[in-house]
Amino acid sequence: MPVSQMLAERPKRVERSLMRVQEIINECGTTESALIPILQKVQDEYRYLPEEILAYIATALDVSPAYVCGVATFYAQFSLEPKGKHVVRVCDGTACHVRDNRALIETIRQRLGLLGKERTTKDKQYTLEIVNCIGACALAPAVVVDDRVHGQMTGEKVIKLFNEIDARDGGEA
Amino acid sequence: MAALLKLNSPQSLADLRRKASAALDGKALRVVVCGGTGCSSNGSHEVFQALKAAVDAKGLPVRVDLLDEEAMEALSVTFSGCSGFCEVGPIVRILPENYFYVRVSAEDAEEIVEKTLMANETIERLMYKDRHTGEPYARRDEIPFYKNQVNIALTDCGLIDPGDVREYVAHDGYKALGDALFNHSPEYVVEQVTEAGLRGRGGGGFPTGRKWGITSKVRGDKKYVICNADEGDPGAFMDRSVLEGNPHAVLEGMALAGYAIGADEGYVYVRAEYPLAVQRVRAAIKQAEEAGLLGDNILGTAFSFHIKIKEGAGAFVCGEETALIASIEGQRGMPRPKPPFPAQAGLWGKPTCVNNVETLANVPRILLHGPAWFRSFGNEKSAGTKVFALTGDVVNTGLIEVPMGTPLRDVVFTVGGGIRGGKAFKTVQIGGPSGGCLTTEHLDLPLDYDSLRSVGAMVGSGGLVVMDEETCMVEVARFFMNFTQSESCGKCVLCREGTKRMLEILEKIVEGKGKVEDISTLEELAETVRDGSLCGLGKTAPNPVLSTLKYYRDEYLAHVVDGKCPAGQCANFKTYSIDAEKCKGCTLCARKCPVEAISGSPRQLHTINVEKCVKCGACFDACRMNAVVVA
C-alpha cells in the first residue's frame, strides 16, 4: 500500500499506556541511535506505531517528528496501521517462489477472506505479509506465524494451521 | 550450566580447553539434536524432550553439565545449531560413532535409546538413503551431501552446543584470540589474514586483510568493527546458520578484527527476521563476557572489546555498508556516496571495518592453522572455501561448504544429487538478486570470484538456486527485479526509477504484452542503471536481466515475437481447451471456474471461452477425466 494511503487510513485514536513508552525510552536512551530499538519495542507493545506516540518519541529524543516518521516508514518491520493479533508471513524468497508459494498465498487469502490489497482481516485477528527470504529455503515454501516457522507448507497444512489457531483462540475466549 | 570462571591468563584458557575437550570428545556418548531454524520448525524440540525422557526412563546415567567431573563417562543430550541439511530434519547425531539420523520424530526416541545408545545398533529406517540408489548411510561423513564438503566456516556447526561457550573452547575456540593477544602484534594478525588471501564472503570479494590494513592505519581515537549479518538475499541463509550454530566463531573473529585495527567496540547488525540467531548471539556475548573472552581486559590483557547487537528492521539495502551504518545510527537506511569509505569515516564518522559473518567465522581458523593451510583450499585468487545455500529443483537442498573453485557440476550433481524428478538441468542462478545465471555451458566453470565475474555472475552472498527445464528465464529475471525494485531505498534516480521501469517491461513480456523494442529499452536501462547507480544494490540490480539477456535472449524473443513461453511457465501464454474425447460433461470444471468461462450442459461436451479465461488452471486441477488440455 502506498505510504500516503497508509497514513490516511490509520485510525485516529489510541488508548494505550504511555507509561510503557516512557519506560522503553528510559531503557533505550535518548540518543538518535536508540530510535530504531525504541520503535521496535513500542511496536512489540502496540502491534503498530500510532502517530501520537511517534510524536512523543520525537519530543523525548529531541528530533523532528518528520525524521521519526521518515525512519518509521522506511523499514518494512514497522507499521503505521494496526496489525492483526496473529501475523502471518509468507516467505517470498527464491526457493519458496520456485516451489510455488503463489498458490499458497492465494489459499491463505481465501481462508482469511482478504480482498484486493487488504492485509488485515476485518476482525483484526490476522495480518498477512509477504516477506523477503526468511532463510528457511530448505523448507520451502515456508510460512511464519507469530515468529514460528512452518516449513514445506501446502494448502491443506496451512488451513489446518489456521483452524488450530482459531480453535485455540476460541478456547481462550 | 555451572557458573563460568573468569579466564585471565593463557594458562586458564588452556586448562579449560583441556578439560572441556576431554569431556566433549572422550568416550562418552553424545546425542546431538539439531536445533537450527529448519529442524526446530520440523519438531526437533519435541524430539529432544522425548529423547531425554526415554533416557531417564531407562535410568541411564546422564551428564547434565559438560564439566560434571563425576559423570564424565555418562551420556549427554544436547542441542546444536544448524547442520545444513535442513530438508531431512529433524536431524539427530550420535557421537562418537557419528551416526546420523534423519526425519526423526518423538516416537522414534525410545527405539534410538534402546538400540543405538544401549546396544550400539543402527536403525536403518532413520538413516539417510540415496535418492537414486536407495542405499542407506549410517554415518554423517559417508553421505554424498557431506562427503564432498570441506568445513571451515561451518566447522562445529551442528556438532557443538552453541549455548555453551566451553564446547567452542573445547574445539580450540578463542585459542587464536589468546595466542594473538599474548604472542603477536596487531600487524601480525593483519599479515596472516592478508597472506591467507581471505576475501569478503558477503558479495564484493574485497580482500579482508587489505581492508583491515587500511582501517588499522587510519588514525583515530575510536574505531569500530561491524559484523554484517543483514543477510537478505532471497535464497541465502549461511550467515543465519553460522550465527545459530557457532556464534562464538564470529565473535572471536570480531575480537581479532578489533585487535588488528585498534577498535574496542563492535556491532553485530542482524536481521530481526532471524530471532533464533539474535537470541544465540546475545547469549553467546553474555557468556563470553562472563568468561573474560570479551569485554574489559580480555584474558587479563589490556585489550578490551565490547560487542553489541543491533537488530535490523527490514530493509535489504542495509546490507550495503554505508546504509547499514546509517541504520545503526538511527537513520533511514539509505546508502551514501563513497568516498569516504567506512574505513576512513564510518560509524559516527569514525574509522570502521565492516565484515560479513562468514568472513569473520573464517578468521580464527586462519590464525589457528596458518595462511598456507587456508590457501591449500580453493585456488590462486580465491582461497579457502565458500558456503552456498543450495536450493531449488535439486535433490539435496541445504547449506554446503565447498572449496573455492569447485566446478559447478560437482555442486549440482554430486553434492546436490542432481535434478529432481528426473528433469533436465537448465540453469543455476547464483549470487541472488545481484547475481547472474549459469547455463549448461558453465557446468565445468570453477565457482570462484573471478571466474564467476568473467561470465557476468558473482559469488554474491552464495545463494545457488538450481532450476530445471521448466523454468522461464524471463520470469526469473522478473522475480529478481521485483525483489530489488521493492527493496530499492529510493534515493538515487537510476535505481528508484530504473528498477521500476525494468520491472514494468519484464511484467509486460511475461504477460504476453511485450514488443520487440521493449527488449532494447530494457537492455539500455539495465546498462545505465548498472553504470550509474549510487550503491551496490543499484549497480548489481540489472545483473539478472543482463545475464538472462545474454544467455537466453531467444526466450525473450519467443515471448515478444512468437507469443510463446518456451519453458511453458508463463500463464498468459497458455491456452486451455477441453478434449472432446475425454469430457464426460460432469460440470465440475464449470463450477470451479472463477470467471464463468466454461459453458456446457450436464453430460454434454463443455467448452472454454478463451476470451473470458484467466488461465488460473482451476479447471485443469478439477477435471478427473484429464480432459482439460493446456497448450
Next chain:
Amino acid sequence: MSKNHVTVDGVRVELNGEKNLLEIVRKAGVDLPTFCYHSELSVYGACRMCICEVEGRGLQATCSTPAEPGLVLHTNTDKTMRIRRMALELLLANHCGDCPTCDKNGNCRLQDLAQRLGVKSVRFPKPEFKHEVDSSTPSLVRDQGKCILCGDCVRMCKEVQGIGVLDFIGRGWDVKVSPAFGKPLSDVECVLCGQCATCCPTGALTVKSDVERAWKLLYDPKKTVVVQVAPAVRAAVGESFGVLDGELAMGKLAAALRRLGFDHVYDTSFAADLTTMEEGTEFLNRLQKGERLPQFTSCCPAWVSYAEQFHPELLDNLSTCRSPQQMFGALAKKHLPEELGIAAEDLAVISIMPCTAKKFEASRPEFAKDGTPDVDLVLTTQEVVRMIDQAGVLFSQISPESLDMPFGFKTGAGVIFGATGGVAEAVLRLASAVSAPKHRNVDFHDVRGIAGLKEAEVEVGDRTVRLAVVNGLANARDLLDRVAEGESEYDIVEVMSCRGGCVGGAGQPLPNDMAARERRRKAMYDCDSVQTFRNAADNPFVQEAYRKWLEEPNSHTAHELLHTAYQHRRRLTGETIGVAEGQEQNTVEVKVCVGTSCYLKGSYDTLHKLMDCAEKRGIAGRIDLKASFCFENCGGGPSVEVDGDLHSGVTTETVEALLDEVIAPKLGRVAEKV
C-alpha cells in the same frame, strides 16, 4: 613538474582547495548539470547527473569524489551522456508535466536540462497522478507531482535551518518528501522561511502567488493602493532585466509600479528607520536596567515563529518592536487616509517583500484592526517581476522615478536592513551617536559579511556592548545553545532566518544561491554609502512622524502602534494520547502537556505522579487522563488542563494539591449533581 592539477577534457585545472571534482569541472568551464548538489548543503549523490569518467577509476559521481592531483576526467562521453539522458527521461516519465501552467515554467531545471541534453521522447508510461497540492499556508505551495526527490529541501531545512520540517517518507518507488505524518505544512513546525523553495529545482515547492489578488485591488477604481518596497527588493528585482545597481533598480521599480496602477510608492526602509529608533531606544533602556538581555531582534517573521515554537523561554528577550513591514502598515492605515484625503476603507496597503514568511506575518491577527489587516497583501520580488512582465512594462527601458513622500524617504541605515548585520549596524550607529553625536555614520565592518555568525564588541558610552549577528536558523540554534550553556554572553543579537539576510529571502528571484546573495548584499551597502543621511535618527520624516503622531521613541502611542507581543505556539497538530480512560461514569477530563517545553520541565513525572496519587485515593477510575501536545502555555509549564481549565506550573511537588483542591472537588460536585 608540478602535479597539483587535474585534467578535465584535456584541459589542465590547478587545484586550489576545491571540495570535490565537480567544483573542478565547473572551474574548467563545463556546466556539469546537477539536481542535488548545493555547495552549502551536504553531499547527497542521488541525481547521478554529475557522473564523469575518471581514468583508472571508471564512472564516478564528481560531487562526492575528492579532487586529487593527477586525475584525468572526461565529462562528455557516450556513457556519461547516456546516464544523464536516461536519468532525465526517467524523471520526466514520473513527473506530472503540466509545464505550460507551472509557476516554474522557464525557470525549472528539469525542463531546462531535458531541453539542453536533447531528451526528445519518453518511452515509459506515465503513472496516474493524484494531484496532491498542499496550499495550506499563506506562503508556500507544495506539489507532490512535480517532486524529483533530490532532497535539497530536506537538507536545506535540516542543515541550514536546523528544523527538519520535511523528510522522506516511505521507501523506493513510494518514497515522498513530506512533513511529519503527511500533514499539511500549516499543521507542523514550519516557520515559512521558504528556503526549501529557493533550492527546489522544479515546481514542487513554490511561493504562493498573490498576484491575482493584487491585480484585483489595482483594478478596483474605488481603492487607493499604496505600496511599500522592502530594502532587499531593490538589490534583486532588476536581475531578470539586467539591472544590478540597487538605487537604479529602485527608481525603475517605482516607475514600473506606477505603471501597474499603484497610487503611491513608499519605502519600507523608512519604517526600518522607525524600527531602529524604537528598537535602539528599547535596547538602551534594557541595557541601562540590565534586564531582558540579550535583546533579540524581531524584524524577521520566520525567526519570530521559530522562537515562539522552539524557545518559549526567550520570548521576553525578543524586542517588542513590530517589523518594519508591520510598523509601516500600522502607520499607513492610521494616518495615510487623512494625509491622502481618502476614506480609511478605500486604502489598500501592499508590500513587496523578499520574503515568504512576511505573507504569514501580515496575516497574524495582532496586526489587524477590526478584522482589517494593516498590510492587505504581500507580494514577493518574484511576483512583482511577474506582474511587470504580465503588464508588458519594459523594465530595462523605463526611466527611474523618485518615491512618494513622506514614507518614501530613507536613510542608509534603513537600507542595510536587507543584509545580515544591517539591523545591528543601524542600531549601533544610533547608539554610538547618543554618546558621541559626531559619530553618526560610522561603518561597523565587524558585523558585515556573509558569515553565519559574526561577533563584535562595541563601546557605547562607558559600556562595552557585546553583540552577535547570525543568519540561518541552524546558526541561530547553535548560538542559543551556547547562550543557554553559559558559553557565550551577549547584549544584543540580530537573527535573520535566511542565509545572507533578507537579500536571500525565499521571495527573491532565482537563482537565489550564495553567489547571488553575496552580490545583493554588496549592493545594499553600495546603496547605503551614497545616501545623504546614514543614521536613522537623521531621517527628517521619521522625526516629523514623532512630532506629529508618535511623541517620542517608546512612548505610549508608539507602543500602541509599533510594538507587539508574542505567543507560545504549538509545533504539531495531533490527537491526544489516552493514558488511562475513566472507567466509571461522570469522569473528569485531565490533560497533561507533553510538548517539548513541558516535557523538559518534567511533565511526564507530573503525569506519572498524578496517576499514582489518584490510584491511592481510589479515584483513578473517574479520571480520564490524557497526554496532550502543547496548550501554548509553554512559559508556564508543566501545564495541566482540568475539564478545559488550564493550570500552570504543575510539578511533582504541586500535583497532589491540584488533585485534592481542583480535581477531587469536581468529582464531588459531579457526584452531588447525579
